[in-house]
Every structure is written in C-alpha cells, then in structure tokens.
Amino acid sequence: MGFRFTILSSGSTGNATLIEYGEHRVLLDAGLSAKRIEQLLLERGVAPDGLKCIFVTHEHSDHVKGLGAMARKYKLPVYANMNTWNELDRAVGDLSDDQRVAFKTGDVLTFGDLAVESFPISHDAAEPVAYNFQVGNVKLSIATDIGYMSPVVREKVRDANVLVLESNHDVDMLRVGKYPWNVKRRILSDVGHLSNDAAGEALCELVTERTKRVYLAHLSRDHNQLDLAKLTVNSILCESGVSTEERPVRLMDTYYDRSTEWDTVEES
Template sequence: MGLQFTVLASGSTGNATIIDNGEKMFMVDAGLSVKKLEELMQERGVSGHHLEGLFVTHEHSDHIKGLGAFARKHNLTVYANEATWGAMERHVGKIEPEKRVVMETGETLTFGSLEVQSYPISHDAAEPVGYTFTHNGQKLALATDLGYMSDKVKKHIIDSDVLVLESNHDTEMLRMGRYPWNIKRRILSDVGHLSNVAAGEALCELLTDRTKRVYLAHLSLDHNMMDLAMLTVNTILENNGIFFKKDEFPLRPTYHDRPTPWDEVKRK
C-alpha cells in the first residue's frame, strides 16, 4: 500500500487528519472531542488503537481540543516543538514523559519507510508548523493556518504529490461579516489565515507536473463557502494560463463535520 490519508475534519470548529503508509498510522492535530474524533475515525474504518502517535501543528483549541484525553485513552506518543508544548501543556493535561516527544521545527523523524518533517509557518501561535509526509517517493504536505505563503513554506511544499492547503475566507465576506474589527484584522494579517485569493495565487507557483490533487482546507463557516473557494481558486489559475480537463480537475473539498474519502497520494 502507498501513502494514504483522510482529513477527518477541517475548519475553525476542529481539525484532524490521519496519514497511513501501511506500516504506521498517525494523526495530525486533535481539535475535536474524543467522542467526535472516534466517530469520524469509525466512518473511515479505523480506531485509536491503530495509531502510532499524534503530531501537533500549534496550540489553538481547534487543533488540540481533544488531544490530551485522546492521547491518554489510546496511549499515544505526542510530537510537538518545545514552544508548542509550553503553550498547550495546561490545556491538554498530563502526558507521561515517555509519551512526550520534542520535535523541533525543521526536524525530520523517520518511522520505517515514512519520513515526517515539520516546517515553520506564520500564525499567531507560539511556534506553529506544517508537516510533510514522504513514503517511497510519495509526498503529502499539510499547509493550513498560514498568515501568508512565504518563500520558505513554498520550498517545503512545492514538490508534493498531494497538497492540503488553507483557503480560509473570502475577503469581502469577512470584511462585511459580524466579527469585531480586531478579529477581522487578525485574520487578515500576516499571522492570520490564507484567503481564497491568496490560496489561488500561491497555487500558481506551487502546481507542477507532479501535483495530483489539492484539497482546500480550514474554510471559515461564517466567511466562506466551498463552491466559492473552488471558483475563486480555479478562476485565478485560469487567468494565469493554468487549465485542467474536467476529469483531471485537481481541487478537492474538505469538510468541518465529516471526513474526506481515503485518498492514496499517487493515485490519479
């Protein structure tokens, strides 16, 4: 079996993704209740005892809500950098020392044929990261909670077969929305979230012959819609001369309340 994954949930109400290479299975983030995480996993035919460990991107609640209880229940090793450990420790409760692993930003860990590397991102958290997963030449990149698409992030994710990329908000919907201005300013800032337009512009540089699919992720329930995100991104791609046949269209949705189908990274 090749490298496969399912995005269990993605958005401001909670985030979790499972990656499996046939030898090891990991979760990235656990931003939902234990009950909800287990329900979503059951929909994809797996449970907590299948997991080897759990990687953390940053300490915001929509990424760690169920982390402590879920890790303790299933005896999981948790991987995060030192700053994230410090920021989330009081929220996740006690993690036994042997299950608490410091994975510094930029470090690569190897689990058999699976390599996991973290890379720095711009977000208003202690030391937020994204992750890439590589197995026998297949590469999956997770890139959400990006204030902006930096050159450093591009270097880490440009050569991915499949990319899970933030397309958080429509800027005009956000500006006209009900949030107070200080929150809007934070979302629009370089340590906030990537807009539909910013995602589309980034993909103009990121899409290569190697890219099979792109999943649009971490959409705002209040200030975005998946159809709008896909239309905006695709329009920007076409305006930059990037066209796809209907059966080769690379954009795929994620959901805040249900998992994506299992997807093998190399499969067309």
C-alpha cells in the same frame, strides 16, 4: 509505493487528519473531542487503538481540543516543538514524560519508509508548523493556518503529489461579516489565515505536473463557502494557465462535519 490519508475534519470548529502507511497510522492534530475523533476513525475503518502517535501543528483549541484525552486513553506519544509544548501544558493535562516528545521544527521522523517533516509557518501561535509526509519521492503536504506564503513554505510544499492548503475566507465576506474589526484584522494579517485569492495565487507557483489534487482546507463557516472557494481558486489557476482543459487542477473539498474519503498518495 504510496500511502493514504483522510481529513477527518477541517475548519475553525476542529481539525484532524489521519495518515496511514502500512501498519503505521499517525494523526495530525486532534482538534475535536476524543469521542468525535474516535467516531470518525471508526467510520473510516480504523480502530483508535491502532494509532501510532499524534503530531501537533500549534496550540490553538481547534487543533488540540481532544489531544490530551486521546493521548491518555490510547497511551500515544505526542510530537510538538518545545515552544508549542510550553503553551500546551494547561490544555492537554497530565501526560507521562515519554508521551511529551519534543520534535524540533525542521526535523524529520521516520516510521519505516514514511518520513514526517515539520516546517515553520506564519500564524499567531508560539511556534506553528506545517507538515510533509513522504514515502520515497511521493509527498503529501498539509499547510493550514498560514498568514502568508513565506519562501520556506513555498519551497517545502511545491511539487507535492497531493497538497492540502488553507483557503480560509473570502475577503469581501470577511470585511462585511459579523466579527469585530480586531478579529478581522487578525485574520487578514500576516499571522492570520490565507484567503481564497491568496491560496489561488500561491497555487500558481506550487502546482506542478506531479500535483494530482489540491484540497482546499480550513474554510471559515461564516466567511466562505465551498463553491466560492473552488470558483475563486480555479479562476485564478485558469487565468494563469496553470489549469487547462488538457490538464485541469483537481480541487477537492474538505468538511467541518464529516471526513473526506480515503485518498491514496502515489505517483501516477
């Protein structure tokens, strides 16, 4: 028994992922305009009014830009922890009380057999979280905006059938880039973003025989490139012996300007 997902957009200009299990369609983040989210959903054959709800990772604009508009237009409940809600009020505008659902970090919500679990991550937000989506033993883990791989994150995402993991920047590109030093320091800090090297090193511990694909996500448009991210991560995985000719780790692309193809998460 499996389910499927598509990453509608990934990066500093906006993030949104659609997870579908039977008639249950849930959105993780809504960091694009509502119009753009609607367009991307329709391109993947999903009517926006077929959404069940929206889950929120944290309050930064590239994750919640279209949240209020989508929730109001389609009368969707929004799930976020209370510290995030305290920061969201101004950004999302008026929502009814039954749309503002407090989802405690670490809790699990079920839609039929689809279980949704949040867990804490390190980022410069009020109470940022990542998510696991699971049907039986089949698991999709989505973890971006991570300053560092904490023991909790490692435990929660290890052994996922499909893993979406941040590979935000190349450290050398960032250091010589145009950002002011205070911004660079934030990105490089433990509450910033995971680099290509850090993602590769983490995957050496996270990838198991059950892991079929790894999506490299939230790539910086200014300080990273798809080919560079994949080359860096793959080199680390090969050097460590995690990825071999007999069993290569499949690294998948994500995009800021278009969605990924549907991907089915299942046991092989």
